[in-house]
Amino acid sequence: MTAVSMPSDHAHHMASVPYHAGPAPKRIIVGFGFWIFLLSDIVMFSAFFAAYAVLVDQTAGGPAGADLFDLRSAAIETACLLLSSFTCGLASIAVGVRRKSWFYVAMAATGLLGLAFLGLELKEFVALVQHGAGPSRSAFLSAFFTLVGCHGLHVSAGVLWLLTMMAQVNAKGFRADIERRILCFALFWHALDIIWVALFSVVYLMGVTQ
């Protein structure tokens, strides 16, 4: 916890000289609870990854990953998501020092990078379906669209959440409850980037090298 964010809490601890560990501050509890949710989300993704890994060779005579994937577009998507994770971190710092303007700029950059990622992914999906490589073509493509599409849905939900947080900061300022929501949003966004790391390695890079 930062000294800036919880001055009253620190003062309280200093006052009680014989230190007793009371109930943890709400911020800790909320963060931990959301961390548990994120881990369960990651477990769900690992099931999709397992399904993909099992079905990756079941192409039913259709195109395989090496015929379909465009590493250039995957690299740009990766750059978008990685940079957005960075700007999301900057937004968290801006909350810590109570700078609304920095917060808006960092969050807007995060949102735009997220939208760029989604646009590229959508373009890729449309191109695949137009070339007759839609999710119903083979077990491999079903697993591919489920896995990558599920991550894309998470990013879409993240962008909506991001806009909500910008609106709430605008309307209510850096209140304690708003700050906890921003903490959860930042955790969610960083976790999406972690899942994307596994995704571009397993799906795109391994798909092309096979």
Added chain:
Amino acid sequence: MSEHVSHDEHGPMASDVSPGDEGTGAGGVGSAVLGYVVGLGLAILLTATSFFIAGTDLVWTPSIPVALVVLAIAQMGVHLVFFLHITTGADNTNNVMALAFGVLIVVLLLGGSLWIMTNLNHNMMPMDQIMRMQR
């Protein structure tokens, strides 16, 4: 449990750390930004290496998937430490324990599925032969 350890280390002010919290906040904004810059730099380095290795024929081809997995796990570690601030510090015990449990489940799920399915694939007749027998 962790409170006693952190008591010794940081004095009575230290308590648990929430995931996403930036350490003890001693260094101010500059060091916080620097943390993210270092994380971004390491992540870019690892990503670029992954993409380079996937496209090159300089290395022994069968080693490429293993290298990609190792690089991906390393990058996940970088993200966890520099972006999510999950460290091995005493005040982070609960977060690390939850993470360890999550990793255990993920490993069981992935490893178990792949192990069982390759075994089945190995023992099963090729699909075209089964189709011919059913005719």
